[in-house]
Amino acid sequence: MPGPFLQLIARGDETAVAACLDEYGGMVWGLAERYLKGFGEDLEDAVQEVFVEVWRSAARFDPAMGSEPAFIATIAHRRLIDRQRRVQARRAVQLEDDRIIESKAVVKDGSALRDDVAAAARAFESLDSDEKQVLWYALYQGLSHERIAKAINVPLGTVKTRIRRGLSRLREALSTHAGKEVAS
Amino acid sequence: MSDNAMNAPISADAQRLLDLLADRATGALGPAEAAELDSLLRRVPQLTDADGRTITPDYFEASAGAAMFALGPQPQPLPSQVRERLLARGREIAREASRQVAPDSSSPAPAPSKPAGPSVLAKLGMLGWLAAAAAVILSVINIYNAQPRPAYRAYRDMLASGVQSVAFAPQGRFKDQNIRGDIVWDKTTKTGYARISNIAALDPKQQQLQLWVIDKDRPAGPQTPIDAGYFSLDSAYLDPVTKDYIVPITARLQVFNEQAIGLTIEHTGGSVTPTMENLVAVAPLK
Numbered sequence: 001m002p003g004p005f006l007q008l009i010a011r012g013d014e015t016a017v018a019a020c021l022d023e024y025g026g027m028v029w030g031l032a033e034r035y036l037k038g039f040g041e042d043l044e045d046a047v048q049e050v051f052v053e054v055w056r057s058a059a060r061f062d063p064a065m066g067s068e069p070a071f072i073a074t075i076a077h078r079r080l081i082d083r084q085r086r087v088q089a090r091r092a093v094q095l096e097d098d099r100i101i102e103s104k105a106v107v108k109d110g111s112a113l114r115d116d117v118a119a120a121a122r123a124f125e126s127l128d129s130d131e132k133q134v135l136w137y138a139l140y141q142g143l144s145h146e147r148i149a150k151a152i153n154v155p156l157g158t159v160k161t162r163i164r165r166g167l168s169r170l171r172e173a174l175s176t177h178a179g180k181e182v183a184s
Numbered sequence: 185m186s187d188n189a190m191n192a193p194i195s196a197d198a199q200r201l202l203d204l205l206a207d208r209a210t211g212a213l214g215p216a217e218a219a220e221l222d223s224l225l226r227r228v229p230q231l232t233d234a235d236g237r238t239i240t241p242d243y244f245e246a247s248a249g250a251a252m253f254a255l256g257p258q259p260q261p262l263p264s265q266v267r268e269r270l271l272a273r274g275r276e277i278a279r280e281a282s283r284q285v286a287p288d289s290s291s292p293a294p295a296p297s298k299p300a301g302p303s304v305l306a307k308l309g310m311l312g313w314l315a316a317a318a319a320v321i322l323s324v325i326n327i328y329n330a331q332p333r334p335a336y337r338a339y340r341d342m343l344a345s346g347v348q349s350v351a352f353a354p355q356g357r358f359k360d361q362n363i364r365g366d367i368v369w370d371k372t373t374k375t376g377y378a379r380i381s382n383i384a385a386l387d388p389k390q391q392q393l394q395l396w397v398i399d400k401d402r403p404a405g406p407q408t409p410i411d412a413g414y415f416s417l418d419s420a421y422l423d424p425v426t427k428d429y430i431v432p433i434t435a436r437l438q439v440f441n442e443q444a445i446g447l448t449i450e451h452t453g454g455s456v457t458p459t460m461e462n463l464v465a466v467a468p469l470k
Contacts (some may be wrong), residue, residue, distance in 0.1 A: 012282020017274035073249030
């Protein structure tokens, strides 16, 4: 079944639920594993929380406003990072300042996700290294802005500016990608 | 681009709102900032950045979501048992959506869009017409019954507005009972809704559920936690579409610095202080 699936789910199409899970389940499960494994969190519970919100919000999905993967990623991000922050408050995090920060998303050929993820990876690669660094700490490591400032030894305001600038530039790059897709 | 290149001449409110939206996208909002964000979103309904781009409240969150995919690991196959359970839950939600979109196909036929003309009435005969009229009435009743209750719509509207939503964590002996639920809570108005499902029935003559607001800044004493309402598990709170119980969280006293919402089983009529042995679940607030 070709996507997008959310509008079908909003109309009550049960077969679209299975297709949606086949398309995005592995990605969300992978993200949940990456973010929450080792924190004693129930991965199934976290993934269910993400998908229940995705499906319950399906009627709000508007393709004119963004792609389906971006919509799902936004919800997954919000839910998973909330959980990670809750548990991370109880744990010390190993800082990895010298780690090479690069996009490493790999999605199987033929997936409807592939173009979006590839576009996100390209957009991320196009950022300046200082933007990539703070976003990697904030989104991949789940560090607070204060902890990032300490880790890379810059003022808090600089961290916030770099994060906002990086997110803006990502959004611009992805909007350009979406615009090209619409035009093609 | 320098680190200061985005300090463009836009209003102080708009600038602060941009900062807070970016902070929220990276999960960095404290309770005070979350309240400030709520307030600013109300004060600045239309936000544009220095380049004139319209910035929606989820503008940065969509970028953060994309960045997560870009940075994310290779997708892992969903364990088959997890997939089955998710599938069952998803189909349930799709069925609920289906009932909201249109009446059940097994329901009596809906009314024709135009009144039947004399020739049709003649063909049907009076009995047929009465049956058709009854079908219309039944259909309307079915549609009405399948509509979400106002409480559910209010819950859903709050959820969509971006206020915090936190899952209930079952406590003690209730951990094994697969109770599900969550709360939505607006820190500005100090109001919210609890959604509860999969909870065992209680005899309403003996026991009721009671909600509590745990307030960090309220001195210890009989007024803490704050009573936030008690209720029976009956049709008054049961949403016919979702089969969830949706209950307003109404704190009886002023809330200063809420930390969590608790749910206990109490004797009918509620208690002044929660019975901790009967603590069903807690939803921690940010």
